[in-house]
Amino acid sequence: MQVWELKESFGLDRLARTERPDPKPRHGQVLLAMRAASLNYRDTVVVEGGYGPRVRTPLIPVSDGVGEVVAVGDGVDRVAVGDRVAPLFFQRWYGGEARQAKFHHSLGGPLDGALCQLMCLDAEGVARVPDHLSDAEAACLPCAALTAWSALAVEGRVGPGDTVLVQGTGGVALFALQFAKALGARVIITSSSDAKLARARELGADEAINYRTTPDWDRSVKDLTDGEGCDHVMELGGAETLEKAIRAARIGGTLSVIGVLSGAVARMTLPLVVMRNLRLQGITVGSRDGFEAMGRAITAHRIRPVVDRVFSFEEAPDAFRHLKSGQHFGKVCIATQAATA
């Protein structure tokens, strides 16, 4: 099969299209003919070698994708040949709370990822995806969608009457917008681009704030919430946004801490957290149970992931460059299936 891999060293220019032997499913395993992959910010860090010593070459990068089950080993009854499934980012976080042992086996580093034609995985490590989604749309679910779902529905318990603040219009942000609406909440979204804000409104955002023209966006959020602050913040910005995010939250509110785009080391004024009874919840993708619950919600609400652009398998490095450019609105995908033809 054809794969894109980092053979001996990291760096986007080292990402090479190579040939590997076709894997065969053993007891308890499934073989997937991959159809599409999608990129996350994490993938760009991995490819550049910035993900720490546990992630080593040779490596097939990219955690998220979708494929069709084309063969199963003995003892598999969880899925069947013909099912369209997504590999789960954490191969062994089936459900329940996060613990160390559940975090060991993650795709796209340290384990091989989805930028390939065939994947062989434990049957327990895949889950069906909603029928109404295109392959590219379905490929967006494992990390980006599940992170947003875990934040709002699993940890956040957001509901009707709540106001959710979503930072930006990246992959996780747009899923958060869609899920928050499905959960019955009101959504305030921020961006530096009025054009993107307009598109977010079309997707259901109730309020939109341009943080460039409104640098005191935390006050705007308070004004939009009767002075109390919002119930939930999708904190995707990182060091530059955390302090304002804390100020934008209501007493007793929650921040889902997810992003580090603007910097990894933040300054935090502790009394604002202590005296306002805030919860800061780090979100690390999520479990298979969460993925399946999310799938039911996506199906019931006919939610369609926002795909910015689908690159061909051959263009994979261009897809990475496009993601880095920050021009996108929604997910950047790769049609791995195309390569099969």
Add this chain to the structure above:
Amino acid sequence: MQVWELKESFGLDRLARTERPDPKPRHGQVLLAMRAASLNYRDTVVVEGGYGPRVRTPLIPVSDGVGEVVAVGDGVDRVAVGDRVAPLFFQRWYGGEARQAKFHHSLGGPLDGALCQLMCLDAEGVARVPDHLSDAEAACLPCAALTAWSALAVEGRVGPGDTVLVQGTGGVALFALQFAKALGARVIITSSSDAKLARARELGADEAINYRTTPDWDRSVKDLTDGEGCDHVMELGGAETLEKAIRAARIGGTLSVIGVLSGAVARMTLPLVVMRNLRLQGITVGSRDGFEAMGRAITAHRIRPVVDRVFSFEEAPDAFRHLKSGQHFGKVCIATQAATA
């Protein structure tokens, strides 16, 4: 009645013993003959005028105390004359999650506090205290004990098999130690004093770390927890301890963010929170429901608050100085009753 008050300006040297008219309970109210008060770090900040513009003079400081119901207004059936009760720090946080409206009415600033002979409060704003406690012991419950209880039992859901890290041996810390043991957990405590650590062991601490002789105490915590890290951290230190506290917690663990002693503005490495799925939960005392549940636990386990020293009503300013000295182990109390004699 006699009171200690800040009449026109803040500062410990302005704290003056004065006379105020005896209050009378109206419909729905109770009159308490105060027996004891206890000091919290917050009280020292309030007295020095450092608690912000909502806290104004004239003010009777000190939030925590205990008294006997000596008269009730019409319509009171929640408590009766003769009951020994504590005023609740948040007079209107009866139960459920923290919200702005529940935080408005707090004792010892902006509302008058417990450093007086008589308090007149809404019957809804007091709660009975366990019988086996002395007055000084009972006076420690409203803030210090309830903060520890909210952190571990209400928000933290700590249980047997869990390991709790407690920083220091102050008032909240020692309650945390006692409650964590009652919840069935294992406790690791830190201090800069071997003598205090020895006393903490007598109170039930399973492991003790001198953070002065073991500056890498986060690694010690990991070593004591099979390399995983602890389930819960009582983060009482503030800016100087937060980063290590984050490293000492296990994947999926919780930090109760409470203290700011070593500094209010902390540096936080976001990926440690995001990728380890940590929860940082700001703790702001707690609700009446929590107070009552805590009372049941204290009664069932015959827990006795650790009282360092009881000052007389006349010595109230000395009590503040003693707290500031950092020499204490446990709570610094004031026998308000003595003044009645």
Add this chain to the structure above:
Amino acid sequence: MQVWELKESFGLDRLARTERPDPKPRHGQVLLAMRAASLNYRDTVVVEGGYGPRVRTPLIPVSDGVGEVVAVGDGVDRVAVGDRVAPLFFQRWYGGEARQAKFHHSLGGPLDGALCQLMCLDAEGVARVPDHLSDAEAACLPCAALTAWSALAVEGRVGPGDTVLVQGTGGVALFALQFAKALGARVIITSSSDAKLARARELGADEAINYRTTPDWDRSVKDLTDGEGCDHVMELGGAETLEKAIRAARIGGTLSVIGVLSGAVARMTLPLVVMRNLRLQGITVGSRDGFEAMGRAITAHRIRPVVDRVFSFEEAPDAFRHLKSGQHFGKVCIATQAATA
């Protein structure tokens, strides 16, 4: 003021229109000029004297209503003159879990209820209602709406992707339908009337089952849920429906046990509960926190309670008769305000 009361004995024919002195608000109290009341099944039981020895005459019946604050006593800052508020069914269940002490003070028995022109209550015992509701609509919230909200949102944690089974088209049932939709869930509703089912579909029900023509409605529910069963059942029927409700729920599902219309003593096959890991949650109205959260959801989703008919104050006994007839679809209300004119 004018009231309807049961002066010396129970029975709908003993319900008499009488005069009582106008109450005056004392410290901590508010005076409400009542505008509307609404009837619940409970009110009919109370009026007939079937509610047990704690409910005694003289009694102003009917728990649910809405009024305008026309005067406040000293020390009230929670609401102000001019606010439109509802009296809370449990005057002292402010938040948190159900406990005995929170259940003592309920309106419409043992305490006087809303079938009157003026009510004097503790300020803590009322809550604002959404602006977009008519008086009759707002009068439906205290019991019927809050019961449905507590079942689905507080205890049930229903969300998108879940399927909720609602039995019938009574007051609680229609609120359950509306709230389940706001929570993002799919709703299956049952009734013996195709006409009522058609109206329920207009209100958002996704599936409708006539239990008269489909006596095996539990199987229909399974068929509509891929054979698994539904996530949540609003068990409103009582003895005659419980067993099928249990069979209609999925493994790990929840039944909100609320109604006793078809009988109070049910037969329950325990292994179905044990081996299917079912939860049966008794629902008893709910707390003030729940009421306020519900109000935010009603406001955000512009939900309008379904009012079947509004009787005048003079016609109050007819309103009771109408409720008993079972002809209604939605709530039966009484315009208490009309009496003022």
Add this chain to the structure above:
Amino acid sequence: MQVWELKESFGLDRLARTERPDPKPRHGQVLLAMRAASLNYRDTVVVEGGYGPRVRTPLIPVSDGVGEVVAVGDGVDRVAVGDRVAPLFFQRWYGGEARQAKFHHSLGGPLDGALCQLMCLDAEGVARVPDHLSDAEAACLPCAALTAWSALAVEGRVGPGDTVLVQGTGGVALFALQFAKALGARVIITSSSDAKLARARELGADEAINYRTTPDWDRSVKDLTDGEGCDHVMELGGAETLEKAIRAARIGGTLSVIGVLSGAVARMTLPLVVMRNLRLQGITVGSRDGFEAMGRAITAHRIRPVVDRVFSFEEAPDAFRHLKSGQHFGKVCIATQAATA
């Protein structure tokens, strides 16, 4: 290997000692040399053919046991050769809430159980057991202990200050007693035997009621809880005890519905559940996450399961008879290892 199996039909007299080929672990699997098994009431039902059409012959009965890993297939890193592990009752309920797909693969019917010398299982379907336990003690954990743990710690959230009512002194009951104490709760236990009550007191029970001499034990429970009722009931009796169990619980309390010994079809007075806001939670063993958390608690508290008697492998049918006799106090075990010799 030697096994006890029901070859062609059910019935304790059909349980035969036979020979089966030694299994070999494949990819993802582990081979266990079994050391001990323990019996549950369920096993007696299965052996008599009373467990429904999904459980068929040929079948090796008995769900609970413990063994040593003696070989592992490829791709196994969860456990290693030499580890002592228990097979999990639900082979695929790893964590999170109960759902149908997690319930399909249960041991001792429909899948082969632990009454054998060797078991070959997916590595995901076993979990390590605490070191301080004997083999017989460790063999008691998969169903009996986990059921009690799920009831009290996972679903029940029992804590210090709570009172737990435990019915009887069977396997689940004694684990419930031990876990409730580890959780910090107070325990009231019931039995028809004063001798068994005395032994329960030695194990930590705070109060003991002989339900034969005190048929109104529900009133006794209320008397022992200030008239409120207990927080949690381990409902193990079934049809004959449910109604009194409901009356013994406090408003807002929980009943863990587990047992059906005295009858499977119960009578339930719905208003007692509705108006007292009770929760009846069916408990079906539990998940692997629960098992591991329980193991940490057992280790931390040095809890030792109460083993009534250990039969040899040859005496397996006698072990079943002993369990049926009701003479036992604690668990009836079988030393499967002995057979290896």
